[in-house]
Amino acid sequence: MRQIVLDTETTGLSWEKGNRIVEVGCIELIERRPTGRQFQRYFNPGREMEPGAQEVTGLSLDFLRDKPRFETVLDELLAFIAGAELIIHNASFDVGFLNYELSLAGAHYGRLEDHASVLDTLAMARERYPGQRNSLDALCKRLGVDNGHRKLHGALLDAELLAEVYLGLTAGQGDLGLAPLGEPETASRLPGAVAIPSAPRRVLRASDTELAAHEARLQKISAKAGKCLWPGPAA
Structure with missing residues (x-):
């Protein structure tokens, strides 16, 4: 600008x-x-x-x-x-x-x-x-x-x-770090700022035990409220 x-x-x-x-x-x-x-x-x-x-x-x-x-x-x-x-x-x-x-x-x-x-x-x-x-x-x-x-x-x-x-x-109103995944982050526009390379994103998936506990919780909510707005995997 x-x-x-x-x-x-x-x-x-x-x-x-x-x-x-x-x-x-x-x-x-x-x-x-x-x-x-x-x-x-x-x-x-x-x-x-x-x-x-x-x-x-x-x-x-x-x-x-x-x-x-x-x-x-x-x-x-x-x-x-x-x-x-x-x-x-x-x-x-x-x-x-x-x-x-x-x-x-x-x-x-x-x-x-x-x-x-x-x-x-x-x-x-x-x-x-x-x-x-x-x-x-x-x-x-x-x-x-x-x-x-x-x-x-x-x-x-x-x-x-x-x-x-x-x-x-306006200090701090530089780049917000919204670069697309896989591209390096651009440096902040503030004088003296340096670019910070983006690290690989870790994807953590729920275990079978966690999925079973989640499903049980949804069924409990459905039984109590009559309807669950967030259906489980079986829906």
Whole structure:
């Protein structure tokens, strides 16, 4: 399975108020393993950063002014995520902004969901840890992911942390060992796992004494209940 861990940074909290994406960061996973392929771009939003957004990202319009506009990089981004499962924390936020950007670029782009499926790790975390804080920082602490270097929010940095958090949330969801009889078991998809060859299956058959005892038990049940739903060999 090909998955893309994705995060965005924006000029503010609401695309409905005209806020725009200023950074996209993506990490590629194949069969739950990072491939080393990444996608990261800054964008000129054509508007000022809101004070709160500038504070948490450290980005300013002065820094972003010479960066490309989102629509000029859109085809490259869509090619990178095409057909993948997107892993996003609080997906409704990022998907809302991405769909807004797609709509500004042209109706022919459709919606993000036309290009990739979406998995929300915030929903996963809330199901696993109900009633607890499930922010990215809280999950890093809970799952032992080192985020000490995260002084500011950044799309690529947050995608890297989220990749580790996702693997922690889904630890153990590898191969279930359901290979056909006679074929070697495949290795678990978890990093570091090894394949365990299947051993020959032993077939244990009941002895004559055990069969006679079983038949006597069925007859006793039939005599007491009037009918036995599991007839013996003579039936």
